[in-house]
Amino acid sequence: MSAEIKVLSTSTRAxxxxxxxxxxxxxxxxxxxxxxxxxxxxxxMMNGEGVAPYDYISISVRFMDIDVDLLGFDLINKLPEAEQAILDFYEAEEITE
Structure with a gap:
């Protein structure tokens, strides 16, 4: 049984x-x-399964999908700018769905 390792392309890494x-x-x-x-x-932070991010934004590098968990109000105010940065990423990756 071999483990498949997915590597991001050079353009995606950039x-x-x-x-x-x-x-x-x-x-x-x-x-x-x-x-x-x-x-x-x-x-x-440490959770029951190990180390996890706190106040995080996760984005898919293959599909237009975002997962956000923010508790800090100052971070919530930054969401529009973060959203634009993510949309710019998707546009550069030519992801429209």
Whole structure:
């Protein structure tokens, strides 16, 4: 049984780097890329299953899908700018669905 490792393309990596830069300006740190999702959070915490992001935004790098969990009001106010950065990422990736 072989384990399949999915690697992001060079162009997608460049687009993710641009997104990471923009999200950093908004106060989010890059957390991880896993199973086709890129996650940004303000910090990490321990949960019952290990380490997880806190106040996070996860986006799919294959489909137009966003998962957001924000408790900080100052972060909620940044959502429109974060949303625009994510939409710019999807446009660069030519993802429309």
């Amino acid at each position: 687009n993710v780097e641009a997104l990471k830069h923009h999200m950093k300006k908004l106060g989010f740190k890059y957390f991880e890329e896993k199973d086709g999702w890129v996650t940004f959070g303000t910090h990490i």
